[in-house]
Amino acid sequence: MTSTADGDGEKSTFRWLDAARYAVAAAVTVLIMAVIVNAIKLSIAGGAVSAAPLKTPPPEEALAVELNLRAHNPSGRVRLYYLNITVYLFDKSTPASASLDPGFDSVINFEPHDIAVLQQETVDNLLAIKPKRNSVGAPYFDVLYNGSRVSDMTLRLDGNLITEVTSEFNKSRPASYYCEQLLVGGNPDDEAIKDRQDVICKQGRGLN
Numbered sequence: 571m572t573s574t575a576d577g578d579g580e581k582s583t584f585r586w587l588d589a590a591r592y593a594v595a596a597a598v599t600v601l602i603m604a605v606i607v608n609a610i611k612l613s614i615a616g617g618a619v620s621a622a623p624l625k626t627p628p629p630e631e632a633l634a635v636e637l638n639l640r641a642h643n644p645s646g647r648v649r650l651y652y653l654n655i656t657v658y659l660f661d662k663s664t665p666a667s668a669s670l671d672p673g674f675d676s677v678i679n680f681e682p683h684d685i686a687v688l689q690q691e692t693v694d695n696l697l698a699i700k701p702k703r704n705s706v707g708a709p710y711f712d713v714l715y716n717g718s719r720v721s722d723m724t725l726r727l728d729g730n731l732i733t734e735v736t737s738e739f740n741k742s743r744p745a746s747y748y749c750e751q752l753l754v755g756g757n758p759d760d761e762a763i764k765d766r767q768d769v770i771c772k773q774g775r776g777l778n
């Protein structure tokens with residue numbers, strides 16, 4: 571094809587479009603890099619997990635375990651999700667972050683619902699389970715069933731953190747959180763639990 575004025579015009583239009591595409595791609599890259607730092611902030615409201623005997627007819631024994639997992643999205647731009655979550659409760663003699671088999675090493679584990687948090691919103695997620703004796707690591711079923719409290723426990727959460735970068739694009743990565751120094755046991759309205767501060771969960775290193 572000979573080089574006519576028209577042809578050059580077309581070529582430069584294409585070049586301009588290419589440049590525009592690169593600019594858009596670069597902007598998206600910057601956006602993606604910017605959102606990588608965004609993560610849901612989790613805390614345990616009141617720094618406590620209540621665990622009281624469930625009123626069940628004997629010989630059935632179960633605990634009513636409840637906690638308020640507060641999720642905050644610090645981003646003004648992106649929606650955040652925490653999906654496929656498993657929660658593990660560890661006692662102070664077992665390091666929550668070092669455990670390679672948390673299902674085995676923890677006292678209790680369960681899978682709560684997915685969490686979705688809109689831009690700059692805070693959502694309270696009430697997690698409630700009713701574990702029976704055989705699903706609580708010894709000796710904690712008896713301890714909690716008898717109304718005792720256990721201090722210095724840690725909740726570990728493993729899940730997938732999703733950043734909705736655009737309405738067509740989700741970015742997913744595994745993320746773990748550790749919520750330490752929790753008081754576990756008793757009823758939610760007990761005096762001992764009432765005036766405690768929220769426990770901020772730390773995001774795990776190395777896993778994300």
Ligand SMILES: *[C@@H]1O[C@H](CO)[C@@H](O)[C@H](O)[C@H]1NC(C)=O
Pocket residue numbers: 654656728730
């Ligand atoms: C959900 O979590 C489980 C256990 O942590 C894992 O085996 C599974 O692959 C996860 N599923 C997805 C879709 O990420």
Ligand SMILES: *[C@@H]1O[C@H](CO)[C@@H](O)[C@H](O)[C@H]1NC(C)=O
Pocket residue numbers: 709712713716
């Ligand atoms: C809890 O109470 C039961 C019945 O009173 C008792 O047999 C058991 O030893 C107690 N367990 C603990 C850990 O206090």
Ligand SMILES: *[C@@H]1O[C@H](CO)[C@@H](O)[C@H](O)[C@H]1NC(C)=O
Pocket residue numbers: 651653732734736737738739740
């Ligand atoms: C991103 O993931 C969330 C949670 O799974 C889902 O509801 C949403 O539709 C996804 N968005 C896109 C663009 O895939």
